[in-house]
Amino acid sequence: MTGIKIDGLSKKFRKKNVLDNISVEFKPNKIYGLLGRNGAGKSTLLNIIANRLYADQGTLTLDDENLVENDSTLGKLYLMNDVDMYNKSMRLDKIFEYTEQFYGSFDYEYAEKLAERFKIDTHQKFGKFSTGYHTIAKLIIALCVPADYIFLDEPVLGLDANHRTIFYEELMTTYSERPRTFVVATHLIGEITNILEHVMIVSESKITLDEDVEDILAKSHLIVGPQAETKDYVEGLNIVGKESLGNLQGYYVYGDLNDDKILPDTVQIERVDLQKMFIYLTNQGGENGVNK
Amino acid sequence: MLTSKDISVVKYLSRKYAEDTVKGLGILFGIHIIGTILLIMMSSSEEIPSIALGFWSNFPLAFYLMGALFIISATNYEIFAFLNQNGISRKTLWKNKMIVLGLGTLILVLIGTIYDAVVSSSGTNDLIAITYLKGTNPVVKVIGSYLFDVLVTFMTVTWISAIGAACGLLPKKHRAWIIFGIVMAAFLVITRIVSWIAMLPFAWTRVFMIVVKYFGLLLGISYHGNEYSFNFLPPILTMIVLAILGAILTRHLLMKMKIRTEG
Numbered sequence: 258m259t260g261i262k263i264d265g266l267s268k269k270f271r272k273k274n275v276l277d278n279i280s281v282e283f284k285p286n287k288i289y290g291l292l293g294r295n296g297a298g299k300s301t302l303l304n305i306i307a308n309r310l311y312a313d314q315g316t317l318t319l320d321d322e323n324l325v326e327n328d329s330t331l332g333k334l335y336l337m338n339d340v341d342m343y344n345k346s347m348r349l350d351k352i353f354e355y356t357e358q359f360y361g362s363f364d365y366e367y368a369e370k371l372a373e374r375f376k377i378d379t380h381q382k383f384g385k386f387s388t389g390y391h392t393i394a395k396l397i398i399a400l401c402v403p404a405d406y407i408f409l410d411e412p413v414l415g416l417d418a419n420h421r422t423i424f425y426e427e428l429m430t431t432y433s434e435r436p437r438t439f440v441v442a443t444h445l446i447g448e449i450t451n452i453l454e455h456v457m458i459v460s461e462s463k464i465t466l467d468e469d470v471e472d473i474l475a476k477s478h479l480i481v482g483p484q485a486e487t488k489d490y491v492e493g494l495n496i497v498g499k500e501s502l503g504n505l506q507g508y509y510v511y512g513d514l515n516d517d518k519i520l521p522d523t524v525q526i527e528r529v530d531l532q533k534m535f536i537y538l539t540n541q542g543g544e545n546g547v548n549k
Numbered sequence: 550m551l552t553s554k555d556i557s558v559v560k561y562l563s564r565k566y567a568e569d570t571v572k573g574l575g576i577l578f579g580i581h582i583i584g585t586i587l588l589i590m591m592s593s594s595e596e597i598p599s600i601a602l603g604f605w606s607n608f609p610l611a612f613y614l615m616g617a618l619f620i621i622s623a624t625n626y627e628i629f630a631f632l633n634q635n636g637i638s639r640k641t642l643w644k645n646k647m648i649v650l651g652l653g654t655l656i657l658v659l660i661g662t663i664y665d666a667v668v669s670s671s672g673t674n675d676l677i678a679i680t681y682l683k684g685t686n687p688v689v690k691v692i693g694s695y696l697f698d699v700l701v702t703f704m705t706v707t708w709i710s711a712i713g714a715a716c717g718l719l720p721k722k723h724r725a726w727i728i729f730g731i732v733m734a735a736f737l738v739i740t741r742i743v744s745w746i747a748m749l750p751f752a753w754t755r756v757f758m759i760v761v762k763y764f765g766l767l768l769g770i771s772y773h774g775n776e777y778s779f780n781f782l783p784p785i786l787t788m789i790v791l792a793i794l795g796a797i798l799t800r801h802l803l804m805k806m807k808i809r810t811e812g
Contacts, residue, residue: 309633309808326804328554331636340808342634344627358557359635404636 259320260284260438261306261334261406266315268301275301277462279315283406283438288428288452290470291442292539293459299442300338302459303408307336319406332360337399338410341391345384349394352383356402364401367431371397374423388415396424400431410442421445425452447532458539466538470531477534478514481507482524490524498537509537558637558645565628566621566649573620574613614657615702621653622706623713629806643800650710654703662695681769681779693781700788707795714802720809 261283268276276298283289293299304310306317306324308331317324324330343352349372357363372379375393377386386394392415399407413421429452432439443449456473458466466473480491484506491508498509509529520526551559588601632642677697678690685693719727746752761770761777769783 304808307633308638311807326638326640328552328636328638328641331638332554334636336634342630342808344631355561355631356635358561359554359632359637361553 258285258405261324262316262318263302263306264316266302266305266312266317268298268305268310268312270301274462276305276312279464281457281464281467283440285405285438286436287438288432288454289438289440290446290449290453290456291440291459292446292456292535293442294539295444297459297539298462299459300410303336303338303410303440303442307331307334307408309336309340333404334406334408335360335399335402335404336408336410337395337412338408339392339414341383343383345382347383348380349377349383349397350379352394352398353379353401356398360402360404362403364403368397368401371400371427374427375420389417389420392416393420400427404437406438406440408440408442412441412443413445413448421448425449428452446535450531450535456535458535460539473534474529474531476512477529477531478510479507479527479529480510480524481505481527482521486521486524490518490521498533498540509534511538554637554641555645555648558632558641559648561632562628562645562649563652566653570617570620574616577613577616614661615705617657618650618653618702618706619709621650622709623716625710625713625717625803626806626809629717629803630808633808639803639806640800643803646710646799646803647707647796650706651703654699654706658695658698658702662691662698666691680777681781681784683779697781697785697788700785700792704788704792704795707792707799711795711798711802714799714806717806718802 263282264280266276266279267274279298279302291299291302301310305312308325311325319330319333322330347355353363353365353368357365368379375390375397377390377393377397383391383394392412396409396412399409399412413424416424425448428439441449441453450470453470455469456466457464480487480494482490483504484501487506487508491510493515494508494510495512496508497511500507500509511534514526585601588598592598592601629639629642633639677694681697682690682693716727746756749755758772760768761772765771767783767787769780771778771780
């Protein structure tokens with residue numbers, strides 16, 4: 258398995274560039290976070306991968322086979338998002354049967370376990386579920402389908418805190434028992450940070466960050482100290498955000514520090530709150546972007 | 550060669566179409582019964598009024614069979630969405646839809662042919678039998694009529710399918726109104742034209758002569774020395790070509806389908 262490769266992908270909606278020359282890879286057996294603000298293009302990217310939309314330009318391959326209009330590759334991936342693609346009058350257990358029919362198999366045992374844990378009635382018609390249980394129903398299918406690449410677009414939409422916790426636990430459990438690729442697009446960065454292995458940030462129709470979480474952490478710094486000294490120290494560095502607390506000024510810096518500069522005694526380099534770092538990295542209004 | 554996915558899609562489409570057809574025809578049959586009952590109830594006479602009898606008998610089996618095929622052909626978006634969610638491409642949907650339409654046409658037209666042969670007063674002597682198949686033996690008449698009906702029906706459903714696929718591309722918000730507007734406009738235009746023709750002396754004879762003059766080659770109808778002659782092969786070929794064009798157009802439109810993200 259070589260993974261999903263996207264090369265030179267572009268998409269416009271009514272003359273507006275939603276995705277501009279995107280080139281990314283989703284390798285096998287990894288958990289990816291696809292982050293970005295509202296309207297950044299995350300859902301469009303996932304919809305194109307799942308053949309729900311067509312790209313204007315670019316190529317998509319899965320394990321070196323064309324991904325567009327190819328049943329063989331489409332059968333290896335599954336996209337779960339807020340759009341309901343199932344017939345409202347169909348019962349959930351019937352949906353499981355059809356999923357098995359089209360994907361070749363389905364983990365009924367695990368689906369039963371998840372249904373019990375989430376307290377969802379699988380004999381109920383899909384259209385009768387509340388918003389939260391619509392999401393749960395689709396999550397159960399996503400976790401039980403035998404696809405190698407699972408895309409989850411806002412997987413916790415409408416879920417209460419308990420259900421979100423259950424989902425994150427089950428995601429880690431199923432991933433450890435049967436490794437495959439998960440791509441999670443979400444706004445709730447703080448809740449998912451510990452699960453992610455690799456992060457991509459979509460901003461202004463481009464991929465502005467595409468790195469392993471470990472590498473991101475290694476490049477993320479919080480420089481804190483008195484305003485004047487701190488400002489002087491961070492001169493020339495890639496500042497992505499700042500905070501003030503009384504006389505103290507904190508600068509979030511992404512990238513290498515200047516080893517030639519001496520760190521003043523009053524200035525400290527601290528560990529970064531990863532959620533806050535991601536917020537600044539996805540924030541268009543920040544002082545500097547990722548690449549500046 | 551059909552793959553296991555193709556067979557899964559055919560099974561799903563067959564089941565879905567059967568369910569939709571039963572629901573749709575059930576509604577039609579319900580209207581049929583209720584309409585007849587209402588007409589009887591509105592009559593002051595103790596006997597069943599002729600208008601009620603006429604209303605009841607004006608829904609021949611062919612109407613229901615065509616209704617079934619119409620329902621099957623026209624529904625596209627919901628099926629496309631469901632199959633897309635389950636990793637099925639638009640190409641595969643189209644291919645297997647044509648297979649199901651073809652099989653459905655063969656079966657439903659066979660039911661209609663048997664019904665006509667057994668129940669109808671004309672028996673095996675329908676319009677095709679007395680024109681194109683005049684002078685042939687009864688077995689040839691039945692088989693020939695069946696083949697002709699299958700081709701006409703399949704051609705019709707491929708074009709209805711194309712129209713259904715086109716409607717599936719319309720935004721959900723105004724789709725119902727656009728379709729309603731088109732159907733009403735077409736209905737008004739056609740009824741006006743038919744009314745105008747009916748007022749002319751010997752109108753239908755003249756229409757037939759015009760049709761023979763311009764489309765005789767395609768329909769296999771020619772006029773020699775006060776007599777019309779009918780050749781079975783040209784209309785067969787015409788129907789095949791039109792069916793292929795309808796299928797190609799359906800594919801072209803289905804390939805443009807995308808998942809709606811609006812409400």
